[in-house]
Amino acid sequence: MTRTLITGGLVVCPGGAVRADLLVSDGRIAGLADPPAGWEADERINADGLVVLPGAIDGHTHFMLLDPELGEPDPDEFEGFTNGGRGAAAGGVTTCVEMPQGFPPATNGLIHRRKRELAERDAIVDFALWGGVRGGQTAQEVFEQIDAGAAGFKALMCNSDPTFAGVDDAQLLATLEVLRETPLMLGLHAESDALLQNGLRRMAQAGRRDPLAHAESRPPMIEIEAVNRAVFFAEQTGGWVHIIHLSTPEAAELIGRARSRGVRATCETCPQYLVLDLDDLARLGPYARCAPAIRDRGRVERMWEYVADGTIDAITSDHCGFTVESKERGRADIFAAPNGLTGIQTLLPLVVSEGRRRGLSWERIAELTATGPARLWQLAPRKGAIRLGADADLVLLDPERVWTVHPGELLHTHRWTPYEGRQLRGRVVRTLVRGVTVYRDDAPERILVEPGFGRFVPAQATATAATVG
Numbered sequence: 001m002t003r004t005l006i007t008g009g010l011v012v013c014p015g016g017a018v019r020a021d022l023l024v025s026d027g028r029i030a031g032l033a034d035p036p037a038g039w040e041a042d043e044r045i046n047a048d049g050l051v052v053l054p055g056a057i058d059g060h061t062h063f064m065l066l067d068p069e070l071g072e073p074d075p076d077e078f079e080g081f082t083n084g085g086r087g088a089a090a091g092g093v094t095t096c097v098e099m100p101q102g103f104p105p106a107t108n109g110l111i112h113r114r115k116r117e118l119a120e121r122d123a124i125v126d127f128a129l130w131g132g133v134r135g136g137q138t139a140q141e142v143f144e145q146i147d148a149g150a151a152g153f154k155a156l157m158c159n160s161d162p163t164f165a166g167v168d169d170a171q172l173l174a175t176l177e178v179l180r181e182t183p184l185m186l187g188l189h190a191e192s193d194a195l196l197q198n199g200l201r202r203m204a205q206a207g208r209r210d211p212l213a214h215a216e217s218r219p220p221m222i223e224i225e226a227v228n229r230a231v232f233f234a235e236q237t238g239g240w241v242h243i244i245h246l247s248t249p250e251a252a253e254l255i256g257r258a259r260s261r262g263v264r265a266t267c268e269t270c271p272q273y274l275v276l277d278l279d280d281l282a283r284l285g286p287y288a289r290c291a292p293a294i295r296d297r298g299r300v301e302r303m304w305e306y307v308a309d310g311t312i313d314a315i316t317s318d319h320c321g322f323t324v325e326s327k328e329r330g331r332a333d334i335f336a337a338p339n340g341l342t343g344i345q346t347l348l349p350l351v352v353s354e355g356r357r358r359g360l361s362w363e364r365i366a367e368l369t370a371t372g373p374a375r376l377w378q379l380a381p382r383k384g385a386i387r388l389g390a391d392a393d394l395v396l397l398d399p400e401r402v403w404t405v406h407p408g409e410l411l412h413t414h415r416w417t418p419y420e421g422r423q424l425r426g427r428v429v430r431t432l433v434r435g436v437t438v439y440r441d442d443a444p445e446r447i448l449v450e451p452g453f454g455r456f457v458p459a460q461a462t463a464t465a466a467t468v469g
């Protein structure tokens, strides 16, 4: 039995932050003592002056696993669980919830299980897997993925991903009726397909190819309308809709109001909608092209009100490992660049730096990055909080350290970031997964575990009795 004692840190628990010693035994949280209890341990970690947070759970990654027997890789986008996991560990992310896209996309039980098996060979940090619902898919394929341990289901309301057809209203409604009897969400990329196609046509007719044309092709109304419709279907069916990468305060307001009348509606946003604005899109061009689009400064500021008041349940990265070459294609024509940003390594540091500056408590930061995500993707009580018996997934963070984001520090495959040059306060100095140090800022090699260390975490609610349908 390996015992690790972390002494002197400010430990962020669900009930509040306390300066205490934290005991880890066999990979789990085994004790919290203030004043120190004089525990014996094999390893002691001095956390004086550091904040000890629950490891972040990134509910939205695109590592785009490749199954060489079943799929063809896209040369523009491949991250993989090893390099993606290195970026995760360096950013304080201890569990990733991987999206169903991949080569091939996971949309049935067979591919889901195969994806798990392949990811288990490569993973650096722990992971869960989203199930996928593409246009035209059957309910049977949904049930198979529940049996395989899916953490929730993802669908697009628009056709903006060539590998992943959107669902129409009929399928959206039918899927919610299927999932209503389960504890799992339907996570929606909420953009109106009709309004999006119209917006793209409008820009093409006007001959617009500049960076801001991207934002004008998919204005806020595209998201607001789709969220309104998703919430309506949730209310009618009793199913659970979760809006992924929410980008507008108007849509957050719709979700908050729906929830107050009992509708099962939740949402996540991403740093790009809390930090970047249209000036960044104009400046960075293809390196800020993502969907939904980056918003104006006024909306960015208003999003923080919904982060602070609890309407927004989680902050995720939507990390996409696009090559520099693919992004460069968008220099002269923004629409030629793929949609998606890197971001797993900067997720927690950005939330800490911006959140603290805006007055968020450590508890709220832990809620947004760990405890909330664990609840959304059914990973609690094993993951998501510093509580007795939970996995000892921990981040030691220096809250005062000021540093500048630099591509040379990035550990994921394609080392570009829209946050290059940004000064942040608060730096991850050490990350532990199940009590094992996976990342140390001051170690020459930085990543201290081999591929295959990370484990699959099935949805806890359905892990023992997946008996739906």
Ligand SMILES: [Zn+2]
Pocket (backbone or CB within 6 Å): 060, 062, 099, 318
């Ligand atoms: Zn995504």
